[in-house]
Amino acid sequence: PRNQYDDCWLRYDRVSDDRRESYRRRIKHAYVAEESPECSAVRDELREAIPGLLGEDVHLWQHRPETVDGFLAIGTPGDMEVIKESIPDGAVDDLDDDGYLIRSVEYEGQDCLVVTSGADQGLVYGTFHLLRLLNMGEPIDEIDVREEPAYANRVINHWDNPFRRTVERGYAGESIFDFDRLPDLRDRYEDYARLLASLGINGVVLNNVNTEYYPRGSTNEASQQFDGWRLLESRRLEDLTSLASVFRRYGIQIYLSVNFGAPKRIGDLDTFDPLDEDVRQWWREKADEIYDLIPDFGGFLVKADSEGQDGPYNYDRDHVEGANALAQALEPHGGRVWWRAFVYGSHEDRAIQAYDTFEPLDGDFAENVTVQIKNGPIDFQPREPVSTLFGAMPETDLGLELQITGEYTGQGVHATSHLPMWKEIFEFDTHADRDGSRVQDFFRGDGEGVVGVTSIGEDHTWTGHYLMQSNLYAFGRLIWDPDLDAETITDEWITQTFGADEAVLDTVREILLDSWEACIDYETGGLGLIHMMHNGQEYLENHYYPAPEEWPGYHGATEEGIGYDRTATGSGYAQQFRDPVASRFEDVETCPEKHLLFFHHLPWDHELEDGTTVIQRLYDNFYDGVEEAERLRDLWMTLEGKIDDRRFEHVATRFDEQVHQAEKWRDVITGYFYDFAEIEGEKGRVP
Ligand code: GCU
Structure with a gap:
């Protein structure tokens, strides 16, 4: 095998x-x-x-x-x-x-x-x-x-759907986990544990945070029902012991995503109200049962009151009451609840909601609860500002959630390294007070850490694309030692993966380190726009592709201008930062160009620092991004004969598709903006 x-x-x-x-x-x-x-x-x-x-x-x-x-x-x-x-x-x-x-x-x-x-x-x-x-x-x-590792908890989150062997936002084929066949083991489990341990990963959440329902995107009702919640059934827990022992040999604890409604779904209770004593007792007994079977079990990951998942709001309880009910059950065993802060829906601008919801709860979570926060306020966009919760909850254990899978960066087709993005996030100075104020400084406590959503699958490549193995590698190395620079990590990966040939090293390094900025340009136009991108169809089974009707809510385009006002006159996201960060984003003059339209709605002909207008810069960036993708593909083509054919051809084919998709999207999106602005491109390229 x-x-x-x-x-x-x-x-x-x-x-x-x-x-x-x-x-x-x-x-x-x-x-x-x-x-x-x-x-x-x-x-x-x-x-x-x-x-x-x-x-x-x-x-x-x-x-x-x-x-x-x-x-x-x-x-x-x-x-x-x-x-x-x-x-x-x-x-x-x-x-x-x-x-x-x-x-x-x-x-x-x-x-x-x-x-x-x-x-x-x-x-x-x-x-x-x-x-x-x-x-x-x-x-x-x-x-x-x-x-010594920088973070105590270095955890992989799988979005694998048990028993169906599908992977949400997965681009590498079926799930490697065959839960129906457990306790039978596959060689692949051990080789996966080896890969993770070689990076210092010490925890794996085996199943999707969506344990009952798939948030959107499918028209087929049946395919929207998930059954990850069943992993808490007694017979399923028994099956997990063999898998736990494979990971244990490599120092990795297993965790489960659990459904907040489990006491009702699995137990015979008619409620899952977290303040109900029977419900709390149910969780205690379930925890005892798990630890009997798996004494080093890590704990629970919970997506509650988010995209249709059950949660404490079903009973008018808050996130503290919800998280603490599970925490009290795990506490005697040293287990931990990782409670996600990914909530939106009640505010017109989703960016501001997580802070509004969680910041007031600081200090009230049990000691064995970690609040798990995505790097940005929206959803793993190619680039977005960091979450305002970092530094805002000094009395709470925090976890940083990053996405290793390329949901918004080319979905297993594009060669996009996330490492430069993660470095930018890690280095961002929030000016909040703790032992340091960079984002990377907020997760260094014993109950804290960094988490990555991965899309490992049955594919020969594991990641759907040979070059995207580098993202898993980089994630592990970076969260062991965030002081490592992007070049060092990238060179390590290339040398071990492709050998020591200097030409291969230089070429693959250049491709990977330049790939992210290229992706930002050809997918988003580089001025901070979000959630509109084309990822093609060919290799995809599931992806979120917002329909043009949804776009205006993201980009705020009108005949006069474009961008989303998140300053004091708008939704106020900028104000959730501390100064001087808040005022830097608030003021058009000081807001970095890369975040400009995330924070500001500006006239199409608003002049940027170098005199170029907003609309012209968008046109230019979309065109330059495509050219950059072409350049990276050409670089790859110079490696023919220098690496094995299998990997060469695989990446070359995907590069062609990447360039093709980027061109197609550039034409759609520049045409779309032109229809609002009615301003022709200066270089004769639009319309
Ligand atoms: C994104 C993603 C979903 C996922 C969700 C989450 O919205 O598209 O597939 O379930 O994030 O992180 O919970």
């Missing part, structure tokens, strides 16, 4: 001759601690990687190999003498559980490499770090690494 899917970045090709001797000396013999499931995973990884790298098998020892020149030692200081004696006292005690050290040391005349941590999970991460260095051909003879 392994040949049914790609190895992604865990390929382990033969190292160059000039590295081989030094590697061989320190890793051909490995002494790994005995005890835990994690250590058995570590041994498996060495068995997998080292033959590829060295061209010969690894020799695994159950005690220190005394008769050889050198060896690799992996364990906690308590596990083995060599580690205890070669690492200074306290160096490991100082580390978080997930942290680790990698050091080259000399031990009784032998050249060793030590990977150590205070906990078994850290050994898994440390091992993958070492393998990454080897895979990239880095020197290891004088190595001294100390690592």
